[in-house]
Amino acid sequence: MDSCGGKVRDRGPSDATLDSRLASGAPVAYAPGDKLVHPQHGVGTVDGPPSVASDGRTYVQLFFETASLKIMIPMDSLDEVGIRRLSSVEHAQTILATLEEPAEVSAQWSERNADTIARVKSTDLDQAALVVRDLTRYEQRAAKPLSAAERGALDRCRDTVAQELALVLDLSQEDIRALIDAKIAAGTPDDDQGGDAPVAV
Structure with a gap:
């Protein structure tokens, strides 16, 4: 373990x-x-x-x-x-740790979407993990739901991260998805925010 x-x-x-x-x-x-x-x-x-x-x-x-x-x-x-x-075990552990880190996500859809598109196009697993972390937390904390484009990006990145980490760490897809969710939840701030200011996630 x-x-x-x-x-x-x-x-x-x-x-x-x-x-x-x-x-x-x-x-x-x-x-x-x-x-x-x-x-x-x-x-x-x-x-x-x-x-x-x-x-x-x-x-x-x-x-x-x-x-x-x-x-x-x-x-x-x-x-x-x-x-x-394929990523190394050490890299997989770093990605899981990154999911717990705090971040800020723009409340403006255009800025948030531009960041998401850039990360998805990078084809980098670290960037895919940031999409999963930031959009998951934003959806949980923001007053507005994710757009259809954001939802699609989140689902694709979640599948990508889960598939590779499950293989590297020898976990089932179900277990790794639960672990991803737990890591994201562990780093979520408690205070509520709103408006157009960047949302701390």
């Missing part, structure tokens, strides 16, 4: 092997079983060895279990697409 309430996942052979390949500084050839994160589809598993297509480019195939989806991505476009490796 880690300090943030999650059980630390035993790192399997695929994790250790990928770490060693990354640490070597050589070009990474992802192996079957490696976990990678796609900005739109979430966590996927490398399904088979890289293959060379008729265009001469080397492709990696990812399988996304939750959507029963397979996609092929050129190896030389992984950074451009936003593909990244």
Whole structure:
């Protein structure tokens, strides 16, 4: 059990092997079983060895279990697409701690929406966690409900964060969602606010 309430996942052979390949500084050839994160589809598993297509480019195939989806991505476009490796246990713990931290969210929809869009476009898990924290608390404290766009962003980011943290910390989706909610609630201020001033959340 880690300090943030999650059980630390035993790192399997695929994790250790990928770490060693990354640490070597050589070009990474992802192996079957490696976990990678796609900005739109979430966590996927490398399904088979890289293959060379008729265009001469080397492709990696990812399988996304939750959507029963397979996609092929050129190896030389992984950074451009936003593909990244699975977060570490330490990073997952940092994200859970961030959910407890105080923040301010603009009461103006245009400013709040611009911040949300920028965070979602970043494809960064830390930014997705901030969307979950800030919009969840804002919805709980503000007099007005979230817009349809904000609700959609919140739901997508919550799914993204929950899926990856559940895998990293070896928790069920149900347990990690409850843990996320508990962390957010633990850092919520007690005072009531209103008006157009930034809302402390």
